Every structure is written in structure tokens, then in C-alpha cells.
Amino acid sequence: MKSKKTRITRRNFLKSASTAGLLLPFSSSVLAKIAGQRNKLVIPALNEGVRKGDQVTFNLKIKTGDTEFFKGMNTPTLGINQSYLGSVLRAKRGDTVNINVNNQLSRISTLHWHGMTLPAKMDGGPHQEIKPGETWNSRFEIRQGASTLWYHSHALHQTAPQVYYGLAGLFIIDDEPSLNASLPKTYGIDDIPCTIQDRRFNRDGTLTYNTSMPDRMMGMQGSTILVNGVVDPTLHAKSTLLRLRLHNGSNARTYHLAFNDKRSFHVIASECGFLNQPFETNQLRLAPAERAEILVDVSDKKQIMLKSLASSGGGMGMMPMMRMMNSSNEMDILLIDARNAKSSKYQIPKTLPKSVAHPDPRQAVTTRKFELEMGMMGRGGMMRSGGGMFRINGKSMNKNRIDFQVKRNTTEIWEISNASPMAHPFHVHNVQFKVLDRNGKRPNPSETGLKDTVLVGSRETVRIVMDFPEYSDAKVPYMYHCHILEHEDQGMMGQFVVV
Numbered sequence: 001m002k003s004k005k006t007r008i009t010r011r012n013f014l015k016s017a018s019t020a021g022l023l024l025p026f027s028s029s030v031l032a033k034i035a036g037q038r039n040k041l042v043i044p045a046l047n048e049g050v051r052k053g054d055q056v057t058f059n060l061k062i063k064t065g066d067t068e069f070f071k072g073m074n075t076p077t078l079g080i081n082q083s084y085l086g087s088v089l090r091a092k093r094g095d096t097v098n099i100n101v102n103n104q105l106s107r108i109s110t111l112h113w114h115g116m117t118l119p120a121k122m123d124g125g126p127h128q129e130i131k132p133g134e135t136w137n138s139r140f141e142i143r144q145g146a147s148t149l150w151y152h153s154h155a156l157h158q159t160a161p162q163v164y165y166g167l168a169g170l171f172i173i174d175d176e177p178s179l180n181a182s183l184p185k186t187y188g189i190d191d192i193p194c195t196i197q198d199r200r201f202n203r204d205g206t207l208t209y210n211t212s213m214p215d216r217m218m219g220m221q222g223s224t225i226l227v228n229g230v231v232d233p234t235l236h237a238k239s240t241l242l243r244l245r246l247h248n249g250s251n252a253r254t255y256h257l258a259f260n261d262k263r264s265f266h267v268i269a270s271e272c273g274f275l276n277q278p279f280e281t282n283q284l285r286l287a288p289a290e291r292a293e294i295l296v297d298v299s300d301k302k303q304i305m306l307k308s309l310a311s312s313g314g315g316m317g318m319m320p321m322m323r324m325m326n327s328s329n330e331m332d333i334l335l336i337d338a339r340n341a342k343s344s345k346y347q348i349p350k351t352l353p354k355s356v357a358h359p360d361p362r363q364a365v366t367t368r369k370f371e372l373e374m375g376m377m378g379r380g381g382m383m384r385s386g387g388g389m390f391r392i393n394g395k396s397m398n399k400n401r402i403d404f405q406v407k408r409n410t411t412e413i414w415e416i417s418n419a420s421p422m423a424h425p426f427h428v429h430n431v432q433f434k435v436l437d438r439n440g441k442r443p444n445p446s447e448t449g450l451k452d453t454v455l456v457g458s459r460e461t462v463r464i465v466m467d468f469p470e471y472s473d474a475k476v477p478y479m480y481h482c483h484i485l486e487h488e489d490q491g492m493m494g495q496f497v498v499v
């Protein structure tokens with residue numbers, strides 16, 4: 001009975017993974033030599049649901065699986081309708097999606113629609129737990145513009161390991177302007193989803209998770225890069241103009257993306273929609289949970305490597321050990337082999353589709369302040385008693401505490417400051433925001449579109465403005481939190497209700 005045997009193995013895999021730190025982690029290059037070659041980038045299956053007019057039904061199953069990241073080695077993983085990660089869901093503005101999520105794990109899980117505007121009880125956060133064997137139904141109308149959203153587990157204190165083992169996928173929203181735009185848009189051909197993750201593997205191919213104090217403090221980082229679950233991936237480009245939907249699906253690592261030949265590319269979208277116009281650059285920072293769409297011209301038909309450049313981690317003043325752990329080395333992300341690319345009929349556009357109006361700071365009815373804190377020290381360097389290591393405004397997440405109320409259909413400015421020694425990607429549920437400034441200075445052009453996650457550097461204050469939609473529910477809250485998932489799980493999260 002093969003299935004019985006594997007079930008026992010799978011049941012214990014989270015536990016065994018945490019003791020597996022005794023085994024030396026292997027770097028991807030060593031394992032790649034075992035594999036002996038690069039691997040073809042997998043394009044995740046597209047799931048457009050079952051459509052009846054504008055009603056679209058998706059059936060998702062959260063389950064365990066075995067994934068062959070390295071030839072001949074099975075890695076116990078988690079996935080949604082597949083062994084690792086999930087298919088790319090796709091729907092259109094104006095659709096009503098009806099998503100059934102069945103949990104086949106032996107523990108509680110959830111699926112959260114990250115970046116989506118929706119009623120709080122449909123959000124898939126910590127309050128919408130799905131017990132083992134049960135099915136949760138989430139139903140909402142898609143009211144926002146074209147964008148690359150994602151979905152992932154949001155189980156309280158369990159988000160980080162569940163996402164690390166595979167519970168995440170992309171959710172693409174189309175609208176009329178995006179479908180009619182003169183942009184590469186053939187899925188898997190010239191429109192390529194790229195979920196970038198870093199993982200740490202043991203010699204036997206199993207994943208290691210959270211084995212040390214730095215893993216808990218800095219968040220879990222690994223030396224092996226996966227794109228769409230593939231180690232050492234190569235994209236064999238079919239077109240000379242590629243649209244990459246870059247998604248940082250990592251628990252904690254921020255990437256500084258650039259090509260090995262320093263070629264420029266055009267950023268056309270941030271998390272929740274198109275920029276006002278394409279922004280040409282040769283480097284892009286992508287923090288956990290952030291997404292960006294870029295256009296890459298490969299008409300010179302070369303082989304180019306998308307890399308993450310080494311960085312100091314950004315203002316690590318106080319703790320040398322943390323600085324050491326956080327300073328990322330240069331890493332290879334994705335090899336693009338354009339030698340057989342066919343001429344694209346598209347060019348870099350001058351303008352981009354206008355999907356939705358942006359929030360206007362002059363309409364703001366209030367400014368709220370958020371202070372991100374980690375470690376034993378609180379505001380002003382005072383030693384804190386209790387409250388946990390990771391806090392927002394001095395408090396660790398408590399499921400039974402609503403931190404504040406927001407009035408529906410209003411605009412607010414949030415001012416997020418970070419006195420801690422490391423950067424934190426701050427995320428708000430249910431809204432798409434605009435970054436007003438960083439320490440009083442205008443944001444980088446790549447950050448001028450609608451966003452749902454913003455990196456707040458050490459000793460930085462970032463102001464964002466957002467419209468709260470009409471959905472209200474005095475009982476069920478939305479979350480705001482750091483998207484370094486280990487920080488979220490350890491308390492750097494709060495809750496608000498919209499009334």
C-alpha cells in the first residue's frame with residue numbers, strides 16, 4: 001500500500017523538517033551538479049475556472065505532495081491542486097468568483113487572496129480557518145483593475161511554514177483596457193509568470209525550515225533559488241519581447257534584480273496595476289509579496305541571466321550578526337535563452353492602459369501612525385516587558401483584539417515608521433494604496449502605481465494613501481502586517497474593521 005506509507009511520511013514531514021537541521025544544507029550549485037544540467041522553467045497551469053456568464057467557479061484542494069526538485073529525489077511539499085504551489089487563477093473585472101477550498105491537510109489552513117478588495121469574511125485570513133477535511137467557500141465580485149495578485153496560506157502562526165512548503169499561487173485579474181492593450185499577453189509564450197522563492201535543502205532533498213535564531217529573527221532565507229518551483233531554471237524565449245510577471249513569493253528575502261549584461265528593461269506594473277507610463281531601469285528591488293511586471297527586449301537573441309545583486313540589507317546599524325545574515329550574496333535567478341525567439345509584433349509602449357482611479361491624499365480624513373518594532377527594545381530604546389519580539393505600535397498580534405476601526409468609503413493616509421535595524425515589507429488587506437513619500441522624498445518611479453505591499457527600510461518613514469471600499473463588517477477584521485512571514489507569525493500583525 002504505497003499511499004499508506006507515504007501518508008505516514010507526509011504526516012511527519014513538518015516535524016522531521018525541523019530536526020533535519022542536523023544535516024548540512026546543500027547549496028543549489030552542488031545539487032545542480034548532481035542533476036547535471038539546467039531545468040526548463042515550468043509555466044504553471046492556468047486555471048480559468050468553470051464559467052457561466054460572469055460567474056466563475058474554482059475548486060481548489062490544499063494537499064501534501066512529493067516534488068522532484070532534484071533528479072531522483074522526492075521532497076515532501078504542500079500544494080494547491082498540485083504537489084508544490086498552485087495553478088495560476090485568472091478572472092476578469094466584473095466577474096463574481098466562487099472559490100471552494102478543500103483542506104486535505106491534517107492541520108488547519110486558509111487561503112488568502114492577497115491584494116484583493118473583498119468582504120472581510122471572504123478574505124481567507126486567520127479568521128477563515130479551514131479545518132482538516134473541510135471546505136470553505138469564498139465568493140466575491142472582482143471590482144479592481146488588471147493586476148497580478150496572489151494567494152497563499154494565512155493560518156495564524158503557521159503562515160510561514162505553510163507558504164514555505166508550497167501553499168501559494170498567482171491570481172491574474174484582467175480588465176477591458178488590459179485585454180485590449182498593445183502588450184505581450186499570450187500566457188506562457190510572451191507573458192510569463194515568475195514566482196521567485198529561496199529555499200534551503202538538505203542533502204537528501206528535503207527542505208529545512210527555521211533551524212536557527214537568525215532564521216526566526218531575519219526570516220527564513222535559503223541559498224537555492226526556485227522560479228515556479230524549478231531549480232536552476234531556463235526560459236527558452238519564444239518571443240523577442242517578453243512580459244515577465246515577477247512575484248517575490250519568498251518568506252523573507254528581498255531581491256535586487258538586474259541582468260548580467262546590465263541591459264535595461266521597462267517596468268509597466270506594480271502589485272495592483274499599471275504604472276502611468278513605462279519606467280526604464282536596469283535594476284529593480286522586489287521585497288517579499290511585491291510584484292512587478294516588466295518588459296524585456298531580447299531581440300539580440302542572446303542568453304542572459306536575471307540575477308539578484310548583492311546588497312547590504314539596507315541600513316543594518318545595530319546588530320552585526322543580523323547584518324551578516326541579511327547581506328545577500330549575488331544569486332542567479334533565471335536564465336533566458338533567446339536564441340530561438342521569434343520577432344514580437346509588440347514594441348515598448350509609450351503609454352499604458354488606464355484601469356482605475358488612484359486615491360487622492362487631499363481626500364484623506366485621517367492620518368494613522370504605525371511603528372514597526374522588533375527585539376527587546378521599544379520606542380526610545382526602552383526595555384519592554386512582554387508583548388513579544390515583533391510588534392506594531394507596541395503590540396503583538398492578538399486575534400481577539402481589534403486595533404482600530406475605519407469608515408467605509410473614506411480615504412486615509414497611513415504613516416509607517418521603522419526604528420528596527422532591518423527593513424520590513426508592510427502589507428494591508430483589502431486596499432490598493434499609493435506611496436506618497438519615503439522620509440519625505442518622492443518614491444522611485446517603479447513604486448508609483450497601485451500597491452498592496454511596501455518595503456519600509458530601517459529608520460525610514462513611508463506614507464501611503466488608500467481608499468477604503470464600501471464593504472463593511474463590524475465583527476470580521478482585515479489584517480495589516482509585515483510580509484516577512486516569520487515576523488508575521490511571531491506577532492508583527494494587527495487587525496482593523498471597516499464600519
Ligand code: C2O
Pocket residue numbers: 112114152154289427429479481483
Ligand atoms: Cu499576503 Cu496578509 O497577506
Ligand code: CU
Pocket residue numbers: 112113114115427428429
Ligand atoms: Cu494580503
Ligand code: CU
Pocket residue numbers: 423424425482483484487488492
Ligand atoms: Cu518584518
